[in-house]
Amino acid sequence: MAFKSEEDAKAYWKENVGLMVKLMIVWFVVSFGCGILLFDVLNQIQIGGYKLGFWFAQQGAIYTFVVLIFYYARKMGQLDRKYGVHDE
């Protein structure tokens, strides 16, 4: 195992899960939230020809998903380096 100590391993996992939970909340909000549950409310707002709820359901959620994965990959890369568990 590449961790310096048991504590490091625990701290790394905790930070990893924390990041994941944060990003999964965003994942949930843009799709299930904006695209489905808050659909009617957001549709009151219009952006160009798109009603906002409709835009989230058919466009916005997908763009956010892409950003989420790359953000996750970058943050995890930093976390790996911080704890010295990155591949050289």
Add this chain to the structure above:
Amino acid sequence: MDLRTLTYIVVGLTFALYMGIAVWARAGSTKEFYVAGGGIHPVANGMATAADWMSAASFISMAGMIAFMGYGGSVFLMGWTGGFVVLAMLLAPYLRKYGKFTVPEFIGDRFYSRTARIVAVICLIICSVTYVIGQMKGIGVAFSRFLEVSYELGLLIGMFIVFFYAVLGGMKGITYTQIAQYCVLILAYTIPAIFISLNLTGNPLPQLGLGSTLSGTDVYLLDRLDQVVTELGFHEYTTQLRLSTTNMFAYTLSLMIGTAGLPHVIIRFFTVPTVKDARSSAGWALVFIAILYTTAPAVAGMARLNLMNTIEPMSGQNLEYEQRPQWFKNWEKTGLLQFEDKNGDGLIQYRADPEVNEMVKVDNDIMVLANPEIARLPNWVIALVAAGGLAAALSTAAGLLLAISSAISHDLLKGVFMPEINEKQELLASRVAMAGAIVGAGYLGYNPPDFAAGTVALAFGLAASSIFPALMMGIFSKKINKEGAIAGMVAGITVTLLYVFQHKGIMFVADTAFLGDMSPNWFLGIEPNAFGAVGAVVNFATAYVVSSVTKAPPEHIQHLVEHIRVPTGVADAHDH
């Protein structure tokens, strides 16, 4: 040059390319056959994953479904992309770290049980086989429609092509052909969409065109579409629910976790060199998928508007049947478009009310396939769409067949029944299993079972309720033991299957389900295809309860879980 010759040339060229790649990328070891040697660049793997993932259903059917479901079709858009977020954060990096060849192998090791591995193989085969039937049908249909050969001959040609590169090259051959197939299918999808968006709105980007005003007016495209469809009695396009909010929620969730749990997608992430690459590769996969998935709703809305405008250019001014355009006649021949002059006035009335509606059949698939013709695009674009549809079906079929054959040769044969065979024998076995899987899938394509209509959607429910929860608990919990995992998988898949079968009569009578005839017997109003989310909850709950009353997992399993959580020191995907 006439369309048919042109289509033969374009499709022929793409097939020659796939065969060429097959010869170049032959597999020499089990590692190459199962995981393409484990050295695929994350961007290349992302592209291959996108082709692996986007099937005939994504390419041909999805925009058509959205065109007729409006907002309700969003469940497919969000569900089939959001799953990659789940996959990237919850599964792919850890499974890559573990570094084995198949999904059941991880389940068997983590739950220290041969039974768990066999249950996982059964779940995998059930979801992959239901999925592959849909691809085989897609190949047959695409051939018969574009190349004017019979469905059976088309299927046979498709089987031969897949056979050639999948048996020779395994995952290695499949990976490189999938990259080529992605390029073909994405060009075939976006080029007509750009033309149509330019025609209608003057904006070359379909994603922006859908939100723009119609050329030469200050009316927004979507407002116009809402107006046109409501005047004819259809539900307003941008707010048309799929049954209910609860159902849309459950459906989206089922598709998301089903996506994350589909073995043929997961094993693609075993082909990249490191854990870090597995994370970014999921991002690249979604970029390549999003190009099609953000274009699809634009194709859907624009095609629906074009169709409505063709039939009724001005309110109350209906198209004369005798004046119908050539594409209308062409698609009538296939039976996918049917007109019946109910009031005998020689005009075409397209209405929501089935009593007076004269467009008695407008198949979903027409929206993408006839789109270039409706928009009067040049013949080479139409030929390209044919090649794109075939690329989408072939690439997904090959990925599924690999998942099935590796489960048979690696998990069942090498893992359980004949552990003494050496690598060379296993490689031969995997080729034989692949050949067998292709023949089996072809047979099911010739004689699709009754439930074939709903098969692709069904596969997601099954993956969501069986494989996904087992993998997630295996990574994130040290407490779930073998009894819990096995009971959970069995309970999840059983509940989902029973629910689907119970409502089979309703669901598999084509096309009616989304129009809103909600069965009073549906649990919380959730349609059978959306039931995977409930099955997953059952799986998690069962596993938790059973694990808490049985013996905790042994010490070495705790170490195994800790081991997969450390990203570094990744072993190459290997045998034992």
